[in-house]
Amino acid sequence: MENGFVGELVGTALLVLMGNGVVSNVLLTKSKGQNSGWIVIATGWAFAVLAGVVTAVALGSRGHLNPAVTLAFFALGHFPKEELLPYLSGQLVGAILGSVLVWLAYLAHWKSTEDAGIKLACFSTGPAIRAPFANVLTEFIGTFVLVFLVVAIFNKSVGTTGVLGPLTVALIVYGIGLSLGGPTGFAINPARDFGARIAHSILPIPGKGSSDWSYAWVPVVGPILGGISAIGIARLAGMM
Numbered sequence: 001m002e003n004g005f006v007g008e009l010v011g012t013a014l015l016v017l018m019g020n021g022v023v024s025n026v027l028l029t030k031s032k033g034q035n036s037g038w039i040v041i042a043t044g045w046a047f048a049v050l051a052g053v054v055t056a057v058a059l060g061s062r063g064h065l066n067p068a069v070t071l072a073f074f075a076l077g078h079f080p081k082e083e084l085l086p087y088l089s090g091q092l093v094g095a096i097l098g099s100v101l102v103w104l105a106y107l108a109h110w111k112s113t114e115d116a117g118i119k120l121a122c123f124s125t126g127p128a129i130r131a132p133f134a135n136v137l138t139e140f141i142g143t144f145v146l147v148f149l150v151v152a153i154f155n156k157s158v159g160t161t162g163v164l165g166p167l168t169v170a171l172i173v174y175g176i177g178l179s180l181g182g183p184t185g186f187a188i189n190p191a192r193d194f195g196a197r198i199a200h201s202i203l204p205i206p207g208k209g210s211s212d213w214s215y216a217w218v219p220v221v222g223p224i225l226g227g228i229s230a231i232g233i234a235r236l237a238g239m240m
Contacts, residue, residue: 003060004083008090009097011056012065016098016192017105018048024102024122028109042177045186050170054163063166066189067091068143069150072227076235088191095195099123103203116209123200124193125185125219126212135215138183139222140229142176146188147230151239187219194220 022044025033033040049065056063064070070087073079102122103110113119120126127135153168177186187193194216201211234240 004062005086005090007056007059007061007063008065008087009094010059011052011061011063012091012094012191012195013052013098013101014055015048015052015065016095016196017101018051019045019192020099020102020122020196021105022048024106024109027113027118027121028106029113031106031109038181039178042174042181045177046170046174049173050166053166053169057166061087061090065091065094065191066223066227067191068189068223068227069147071224072147072231075228076231078231078240091191092195095191096199099196099199100203103199103205110208111206114207116207119205119208120200120210120212121185123196124212124216125187126215127184127218128182130215132218135184135218136222136225138180139187139219140226142180142184142186143188143223143226144230145176145180146172147227148234151231151234155239184219188223188226190220190223 022033022041025031025044026036026041028034052065053063056065064073064087067088070079070084070091074081074084106122110119117126149172150169153172154165173188176188180186197211197213197216200208201213231240
C-alpha cells in the first residue's frame with residue numbers, strides 16, 4: 001500500500017512536470033519552444049506518460065497516475081478498497097508537486113507572459129468553446145478510449161509486457177491528443193487537472209488571474225464517467 005502511494009505520487013509528479021512543462025515551453029513568452037504548436041504538446045504529453053508510468057511501476061504501484069483509471073477499476077470490483085485512498089491521494093499530491101516544479105522550471109517567464117489565460121493553460125485545461133455538455137462529452141470519449149485500450153493492451157491474449165506496455169499507453173495518449181484534444185485540451189485525468197489547478201491558485205504567479213474553478217468539474221466528471229464506462233464495456237466484451 002505504501003509503495004502504491006509513493007509510486008503514484010512520484011509517477012504523477014513526473015507526468016505533470018513533463019506534460020505541463022511542454023505546454024509551458026510552447027506557450028510562455030521568450031521560451032525557446034514558443035509557438036512550436038499542438039504537435040509538440042501532444043508529443044511531450046506522450047513522453048510524460050511513458051516517464052510517469054515506468055517510474056510508478058518501478059516504485060511498486062500499478063502505474064495508474066489517474067483517478068479515472070483507479071476509480072473505474074474500483075467501481076467494477078477490480079481494485080482493492082484498502083489501496084484506493086493511497087492511490088488517489090498520491091495522484092493528487094503528485095500533480096500538485098509536478099505543477100510546482102513546472103512553475104520553478106519556468107520561473108523567469110511568468111512575469112514576461114502578459115496573458116493570464118496562457119498562464120493557466122500551463123497548469124490546467126480549458127475549452128476551446130465553452131459548452132459544458134459538449135466539453136464533458138469530449139472528456140468522456142477521450143477517457144473511454146484511453147481506459148478501454150489500456151485494458152486491451154494488457155489483456156493476456158495480447159501479451160504486452162515490460163516497457164512495451166507503458167510505451168503503448170504513451171502512444172495511445174499521443175493519438176488521443178492528436179485526434180480528440182482540440183475541444184478541451186484532453187485532460188482525461190482528474191488529478192492532472194485538479195491538482196494543477198490547486199497549484200495555480202496558490203502559487204505566487206505574477207498576473208495569473210482566475211483559476212477558472214467554474215470549469216474545474218468538467219475534467220473531473222467527464223473522465224471518471226468515461227473510465228467507468230470503458231471498464232464496464234470491456235468486462236461485458238470478455239476482455240477482463
